[in-house]
Amino acid sequence: MEKNTNFQWKNPRNQYYAVIAANLILLSQGCLMGWISPAIPKLTSESTPLTSGLLTTQQVSWIGSISCIGVLVGSLSFGYFTSFMGCKRAMLFLTVPSIGAWLLIYFGQTFDHILLSRALSGWSTGGITTTIILFVSEIANNDIRGRLGGISHFMRNIGILIGYTLGATLEYHIIPCICIFMPIIYAISFAALPNTPRYYLQRGQTKKAEDALKYYKGYRGESVEENIALYDELERLNRIVNERKSDEKLQASDIFNRAVMKGLGIGISLAILAQLTANFPLVTYAVTILKKSGTSFNPYASSIVLAVMLILGSSVNTYLADIFGRKRLNFISLTGSAVGQLATSLYHYLYISGYDLSLFSWVPVVSLSFVIFILAAGILPLQLICVVEYLPPKVWHI
Incomplete structure (x- = not known):
C-alpha cells in the first residue's frame, strides 16, 4: 500500500469519550481539594466531628501541605507503574487511593485520619497527572491533542466547584457518601475501554x-x-x-545537552513561578482567607464564585493562548496574579489598621476571583504544555 500522509481522521468521538472517562478520577480529586476549604472552619470549631478535638493552626497547615508531598510521590511512583502496567492498568489502580481517601473522611475520628486521606488524595492526583499525559498522547489525533489535554484541568476545576458547593450546603458526613461514587463510576467507565495501541x-x-x-x-x-x-x-x-x-535506557547524553537543559530550565522555572502565585493555598484555604479578609460577603458563597472563575479561566485558556501566544500569556498571567494579590493585601492591611472600608468590602472577592481566573487561563495549564513542547519525547515519555 502507498502511504497516505494527507488523510485526516474525522471521527474522534471515541477519543473524547476515552479522555473524559479517564478524567472522571480528577472530578473526585477536585472534590477532595475543594471539600477541605469549607471543612476547615468546621474542623477548627468546637463542633468538630473529630473525637480528637478541634484542629490547631499547625495541624491545619499540615492538612493543606501533605497533599503536595503525596503529589510528588504519586508522580514518581506512577511513572514507574506505567512502564510495566501500561497506562490503562496504572490509571485504574488510582481508584484505590481515591476511594480510600473518602472512606477515611467518613470513618475517620482523628487528625491522623484526615491527614492520611489528604496524602492519598495527593498520591492519586500525582498519579493521574503523570499517566493522563501519556494516555492522551498515545490515542489522540494531532489536531485535537491540545484540546483533549485541556480536559484534565477543566474536570479538576469542576470537581473543586462541586467540593466547595457540597461543603457549603451539606453536613460533614454526607459529602463522602456522595463523592465516593465518582471514582467508582470512573473505574466502570474506563475499564470498558481498550488499552492504547x-x-x-x-x-x-x-x-x-x-x-x-x-x-x-x-x-x-x-x-x-x-x-x-x-x-x-x-x-x-x-x-x-x-x-x-x-534503546530503552535513558543515557546521560540524552539529558545533558543544550536543548534538553534549556527545556528543563524553562520547565522548572515555570513550575516554581506557578507555585509562587499561591494558587494552591488560595484553593485549599479559600473560605478561611475570605473570612479573615474583612469582606462582608458570605465566605462560603464567595468561595463558590472563586471556583466558577477557575472553570471559566481553564475554559478560555486555549483561546487566549492562540491570541497572545504561550510566552506572552504566561507573563500576563503572572503579572495579573501579582496585581490582584496586591489589591487584596492592601485592603486587608487597611482593614486591620482600622479604616472604614464598608464601601469596598467587595474588593477581596473581586481581586481573588481575578487572581484565580488569570492563573487558570494562563500559567497553571501552560506550564506542563511548555515542558512537553520543549523536551524531546524520549525524556518526558518514559
Whole structure:
C-alpha cells in the first residue's frame, strides 16, 4: 500500500469519550481539594466531628501541605507503574487511593485520619497527572491533542466547584457518601475501554493493537484512503516501539545537552513561578482567607464564585493562548496574579489598621476571583504544555 500522509481522521468521538472517562478520577480529586476549604472552619470549631478535638493552626497547615508531598510521590511512583502496567492498568489502580481517601473522611475520628486521606488524595492526583499525559498522547489525533489535554484541568476545576458547593450546603458526613461514587463510576467507565495501541504493540499483540487503533481513530472502513491511513499509523507506532526497545535506557547524553537543559530550565522555572502565585493555598484555604479578609460577603458563597472563575479561566485558556501566544500569556498571567494579590493585601492591611472600608468590602472577592481566573487561563495549564513542547519525547515519555 502507498502511504497516505494527507488523510485526516474525522471521527474522534471515541477519543473524547476515552479522555473524559479517564478524567472522571480528577472530578473526585477536585472534590477532595475543594471539600477541605469549607471543612476547615468546621474542623477548627468546637463542633468538630473529630473525637480528637478541634484542629490547631499547625495541624491545619499540615492538612493543606501533605497533599503536595503525596503529589510528588504519586508522580514518581506512577511513572514507574506505567512502564510495566501500561497506562490503562496504572490509571485504574488510582481508584484505590481515591476511594480510600473518602472512606477515611467518613470513618475517620482523628487528625491522623484526615491527614492520611489528604496524602492519598495527593498520591492519586500525582498519579493521574503523570499517566493522563501519556494516555492522551498515545490515542489522540494531532489536531485535537491540545484540546483533549485541556480536559484534565477543566474536570479538576469542576470537581473543586462541586467540593466547595457540597461543603457549603451539606453536613460533614454526607459529602463522602456522595463523592465516593465518582471514582467508582470512573473505574466502570474506563475499564470498558481498550488499552492504547502502543501498549499492545510493546507486548507483540498486533491484532489487539489494530483493533484499539480502529476504536480510537473512529475507523469505518469506508474508503481505501482510510485503510491506507490506518496501516500507515500502525506501522509508525510499531516503528516507535521497536526503536524504544533497541534503546530503552535513558543515557546521560540524552539529558545533558543544550536543548534538553534549556527545556528543563524553562520547565522548572515555570513550575516554581506557578507555585509562587499561591494558587494552591488560595484553593485549599479559600473560605478561611475570605473570612479573615474583612469582606462582608458570605465566605462560603464567595468561595463558590472563586471556583466558577477557575472553570471559566481553564475554559478560555486555549483561546487566549492562540491570541497572545504561550510566552506572552504566561507573563500576563503572572503579572495579573501579582496585581490582584496586591489589591487584596492592601485592603486587608487597611482593614486591620482600622479604616472604614464598608464601601469596598467587595474588593477581596473581586481581586481573588481575578487572581484565580488569570492563573487558570494562563500559567497553571501552560506550564506542563511548555515542558512537553520543549523536551524531546524520549525524556518526558518514559
